[in-house]
Amino acid sequence: MPVRTRMFAPVALAAAGLVLASLTAAGAQAPQGDPDQPTMAELARSRYATKVKVMTRNVFLGADLGPGLAAPDIDRLIRGAGEILNQVDANRFGKRADALAHEISHTKPDLIGLQEVAKWRTAPCGSPYFPPQAKHVRYDFLKMxxxxxxxDGRTYRLVRAQNQFDFEVPANTTGDPAQNHCDTNGRLTMRDVILARTDGRPIKVRHRQGGTFKHLLKVRPGGLIDFPVKRGWLSVDAKVGKSPWFRFVDTHLESFDDESKHPSIRARQARELVKKSGPIGSSKLPAVLVGDLNSDVPTEVKPGDGQAFQALLDAKMHSRSVRKPRSCCLHLDLLGPDADRDDTSQRDHVVDHIMTDSPQRILRFRGKVTGLKPYHGWWGSDHAGVVSTLLLMK
Incomplete structure (x- = not known):
């Protein structure tokens, strides 16, 4: 069917965008029966829209941090740190990186926002660890x-990486509960990352930025001192092919705060994104937000979990990702050979989101959830990936 060019005059196009934005916000498609209303496919073929594919992907740091963060004393902190390092080893990121790369290579997003891109380092037991100083790299998830x-050739390039939580502690990896001294120091540096595809249309980026949230969770591992869990955001202004410029923002909101408090820490962090000084609120460009928000309203797990997502909705942010199947999360100690291959019933809620502040200018053409099956026996992450093909309207 030819595109009805008479409908793409600026005023008519804006009206069509309003209708389609309201429909796609609910996951619906454009009506097919109205001869004066362009369909989503017709908009996608028109010169007024450019398709841009974006992805949010939590790659999983490799272990549950609970045994360390919740340790009430130094002895249990040292043992908990050892458990964490052992679990990271068992969840072999080399195998998981193969699965993630396979998933990304087949999906081919133009821009990717990654979370939990860990860098694990060690130092000899007895080395100074406050502030973190270990330098021997055990695993660099980004490099791998x-x-x-x-x-097979340059396919993705690093646009920006932002260091977040950085913590080092003595660790007992022997598993012997009678041993209260360490055999190594373990250091975890969490990072959020933006990647851009290099083997497709040209992608221009400018104004690389990053920031730390003002509102941070404070933990006291081992009962030692209060330690802020550093989290934040990173952003770039991007132009994909002939698309208009837009701001691409990646974030990972707090995981461990008390959701029963109002407002929760992650809700405060969400508000920081959209306030006038934040990466979205300060932009004159339409914005695309991707990330692990640890929050959702329709699939709220505990009362209060939805606060951060609701804060973004209240700020006139609109969802541009699919909700089925659910993307979160597998509850497996080991994501490898002995893990359940196809049972994704554990994924019963949504925390990974793609959103926009410009519903008339950024529409969702299609979307999918990726990473729903293991690759060569390994899951890429406990999360699934979320991908949306967006229509950026001129």
Whole structure:
């Protein structure tokens, strides 16, 4: 069917965008019976829209941090840190990076926002650890993932990486409860990352930025001192092919705060994104937000979990991702060979989101959830990936 160019005059196009935005916000498609209303497919073929594919992907740091963060004394902190390091080893990121690279290579997003891109380092037991100083790299998730993605040629490039939570502690990896001293120091540096595809249309980026949230959770591992869990955001202004410029923002909101408090820490962090000084609120460009928000309203797990997502809705942010199947989360200690292959019933809620502040200018053409099956026996992450093909309207 030819595109009805008479409908794409600026005023008519804006009206069509309003209708389609309201429909796609609910996951619906454009009506097919109205001869004066362009369909989503017709908009996608018109010169007024450019398709841009974006992805949010939590790659999983490799272990549950609970045994360390909740340790009431130094002895249990040292043992808990050892448990964490052992679990990271068992959840072999080399295998998981293969699965993630396979998933990304087949999906081919133009821009990717990654979370929990961990860098694990060690130092000899007895080395100074406050502030963190270990330098021996045990696993660099970013370097390993890029190596897999670019194994056959340069496919993705690093646009920006932002260091977040950075913590080092003595660890007992022997598993002997009678041993209260360490055999190594373990250091975790969490990072959020933006990648851009290099083997498709040209992608221009400018104004690389990053920031730390003002509102942070404070923990006291081992009963030692209060330690802020550093989290934040990173952003770039991007232009994909002939698309208009837009702001691309990646974030990972707090995981461990008390959701029963109002407002929760993650809700305060969400508000920081959209306030006038934040990466979305300060932009004159339409914005696309991707990330692990640890929050959702329709699939709220505990009362109060939805606060951060609701804060974004209240700020006139609109969802541009699919909700089925659910993307979160597998509850497996080991994501490898002995893990359940196809049972995704554990994924019963949504925390990974793609949103926009410009519903008339950024529509969702299609979307999918990725990483729903293991690759060569390994899950890429406890999360699934969320991908949306967006229509950026001129």
């Amino acid at each position: 993932l890029l190596a897999r993605l670019n194994a």
